[in-house]
Amino acid sequence: MRQGRGFLADAQSFLLIGEVEKVDGMLTNQNVIDEVAVIVRDRLANQGAGHGFDHISRVWKTACTLQASVGGDRFVIELAALLHDLGDAKFHDGIERSKEFSIAILQDLGVDPDVVIHVGTIVDNISFRKRETAEPLSLEGQVVQDADRLDALGAVGIVRTIEYGAAFNQPFYVSNPERSQKTGIGHFHEKLFKLKDLMNTDAGKQIAEERENFMRSFIDQFKQECGELV
Numbered sequence: 001m002r003q004g005r006g007f008l009a010d011a012q013s014f015l016l017i018g019e020v021e022k023v024d025g026m027l028t029n030q031n032v033i034d035e036v037a038v039i040v041r042d043r044l045a046n047q048g049a050g051h052g053f054d055h056i057s058r059v060w061k062t063a064c065t066l067q068a069s070v071g072g073d074r075f076v077i078e079l080a081a082l083l084h085d086l087g088d089a090k091f092h093d094g095i096e097r098s099k100e101f102s103i104a105i106l107q108d109l110g111v112d113p114d115v116v117i118h119v120g121t122i123v124d125n126i127s128f129r130k131r132e133t134a135e136p137l138s139l140e141g142q143v144v145q146d147a148d149r150l151d152a153l154g155a156v157g158i159v160r161t162i163e164y165g166a167a168f169n170q171p172f173y174v175s176n177p178e179r180s181q182k183t184g185i186g187h188f189h190e191k192l193f194k195l196k197d198l199m200n201t202d203a204g205k206q207i208a209e210e211r212e213n214f215m216r217s218f219i220d221q222f223k224q225e226c227g228e229l230v
Helices: 031-044 052-072 075-084 098-108 111-125 140-150 152-167 182-191 202-225
Strands: 008-009 014-016
Touching: 008 075, 014 140, 031 052, 031 075, 031 098, 052 075, 052 140, 052 182, 052 202, 075 098, 075 111, 075 140, 098 111, 111 140, 152 202
Parallel strands: none
Antiparallel strands: 008 014
């Protein structure tokens, strides 16, 4: 079990503390969250394309904000937010491994089996690509899913789209793309502008609407500057 590198975290900043505190020989919930944050940060240290630890941190913070509004088990929500992209299929030869990795980490930290199963179920069922086949989500899963989807919208969503395109040689915009050509702005219409109507919580829907409106304004401004919108 990892010790000596616990983190005091608020999803934006991380302050190293000393030995991991235990109660009756067991890690406290906060200690588990701190340890998981360290593990995830280490594993995603070289992950870019809009799916690195900066993305995880924002989802973590947003999930906590949504939880304060709609409720749910804060411990489960924080763990699932931290672990939800650890084994993203895009970076593991098309195989989704987040559930596998999450269970292994939480079991190693001695987390209650019911929590391990709950978190594993959430991370295995929140992705956009599984929306037709996913198992029904608990409230905790709905909160994390909303937080993850919100990070694909707004100014951050635009930047992440550009980062992903740069990593995978996908242009952000082509004036007259071929039918099969993928572009960043095409991704907005194919996926991102569908997210608002897929939000689970009222709080998530409100934020999603604001961020989508910003993105649509950005597209108009972008095309105007390109001389394609009068």
